[in-house]
Amino acid sequence: MWDLRYGVLVAQQAIPAPSTLPRPKKTGAIIRLSASSVPSADASNKKSAVQLNGLLVLAPAPDRDPQAESTPARSTILVVPLTVPATSTIAAAMGRASAGARWISTKPAPNAANQGPRGPEMSAAARKALKEMRASINASAAGNVAGAEAAFFEYFKPDNSRKAVLAAKADAAEGRVAPVEYVFTEGALGLVLPAAGAQASGPVTYSAKIVRHLLERRAVNSSMVEGGLLPALAAREDWETIALAMRTVSDLPETDTIALLSKVAAAHRRNAPTDDDSAMHIDAASSPTPALVTFVAQCVVYPFTPALQRVAVRKNIPDAANLLPVLQVLDGWIVQHTDDGALLAAAVPTSELPPLDMILAFLQPLLDASFLALLAHAPAHRLLRALAAHLEPTLALTSALEHLAGPLEPFARAAAKAQARAAENKDAAPKGDSGRDWRRKRKAAHEQAAVAVGLYQVEELVL
Known part of the structure; x- marks a missing residue:
């Protein structure tokens, strides 16, 4: 029994061949191996293990000569009960590599040394598009990527065949996006998005159109670019593409996001007006960095790990002065x-304002990592007192409202069920018939009231 995911031998059993099986030297015997499932007696064991029966059928060859042999031909079925884990786990595979070593061939394939390492295969269309993009970039002496963009979007040109159109309609109805080959995406980014700090002998080629198209299709991850995706985009100062990456890429490191936050906060400090009228100010509109409020909102809603976030804050924002604008x-x-009883209000906050739970979750690692630095920075004392004054009443109110969660839960479920039912009825109602619908209902109600027999109503039948 092999674990194909980790390539280890889980268990083995040797059974001698039965002596009643005739095995001629020329024809041999027929061997068939199969597995049949049996119901498990223990209901709780179904989730962790699956019980099977391994069936090994040994039968004589069909072209044997029965008259030349004195013993009758017999077939044998060997049954071995198996208890197999439901899923492959590292714990079950650890320490078993040596058990199946004698069954695994370590000899290289013929001519494997001359072939070199082979990566994942690409389709012919993707290989052709990458080849044309590379040739166009190499032929351009001024870093022009127009030819590369033409070859790239030619690869994504929609197929007008009937089968492709039906598949595209099904994907659009279910909200799916057609997948892009990983190797093609990595190769395209390597051509049009150089890594941060890369030394190039010629002009640096960068295509925002190609990068944004791949980001919109959610085909990019941070490891596809050497040194990280965000540092490479920050080196080009393409903040619009950075905002798109923070909405579509799910594996951006905390170090990269906090490093960009530090850069935006430092630019905000430089552009902020000072009390000295003789100081020369920089026009905020000329700065390529986005507004601090906008970028902090993107960082707040982006998923992160608190431990890694604290390490990133200590590393990239050592100066408490750069952290004050964020706080x-x-x-x-x-x-x-929290103002004007916002916790009790039923109104949904605007899209520009992140949820309160995400704000508090983002604030806690910042304070944990830089609290001592903020205490040593005198201008931060007033802000820390303001944060405490705003948070303490909110926490007290939240603790008081938690006691109402149990008593109000049935009403909340009933309200949610009623809203879902109303939404279903609204979707199922025919369009353009709402004016006649209420008239029909009122007429039906009058008819039912006219023919209904009340509790104390007496009727007289005359023949």
């Missing part, structure tokens, strides 16, 4: 959420 933005959002 001011978070404090303003907390005030908007």
Whole structure:
């Protein structure tokens, strides 16, 4: 029994061949191996293990000469009960590599040394598109990527065949996006998005159209670009593509996002007006960095690990002065959420304002990683007191409202069920018939009231 996921021998059993099986030297015997499932007696064991029966059928060859042999031909069925884990796990595979070593061939394939390492295969269309993109970039002396973009979008040109059109309609109805080959995406990014700090002898080629198209199709991850996706985009100062990457890429490291946050916060400090009128100010509109509020909102809603977030804050924002603008933005959002009884309001917050739970989850690693630095920075004391003054009443109110969760849960379920039923009825109602629908219902109600027999109503039948 082999674990094909990890390539190890899980168990083995040797059974001698029965002596009643005739095995001529020329024809041999027929061997068939199969597995049949049997119901498990233990209901709780179904989730962790599956019980099977291994069946090994040994039969004589069909072209044997029965008259030349004195013993009658017999077939044998060997049954071995098996208990197989439902899923492959590392725990079950650990320590079993040596058990199946004698069954695994370590000899290289013929001419394997001359072939070199082979990566994942690409389709012919993807290989052709990458070849044309590389040739266009190499032929351009000024870093022009127009030819590469033409070859790239020619590869994504929609297929007008009937089968392709039906598949595209089905994907669009279910909200799916056609997948893009991983190797093609990695190769295209390697051509049009150079890594941060890459030393290039010629002009640096960069195509925002190709990168954004791949990001919109959710075909990019951070490891496809050497050094990370966000540092490469930050080196090009393409903040619009950075915002798109933070919405579509799911594996951006915390170090990269906090490093960009530090850069935006530092630019915000430089562009902020000061009390000195003689100081020369920089026009904020000329800065390529986005607004601090916008970028902090993107960082707040992006998923992160608190432990890695704390390490990233200590590494990339050592100066407490750069952290103060971020804390001011978070404090303003907390005030908007908690002011005028916002916790009890049923209105949904605007899309520009992140949810309160995400704001608090993002604020906690910032304070954990830089609290001592903020204490040593005198201008931060006032902001820390303001945060405490805004959070303490909110936490007290939240603790008080938690006691109502149990008593109000049945009503919340009933309200959710009623809303879902109303939404289904609204979708099922025919369009353009709403004016006649209420008239029909009212007429039916009058007819039922006219023919109904009340509790104390007396009727007289005259013949």
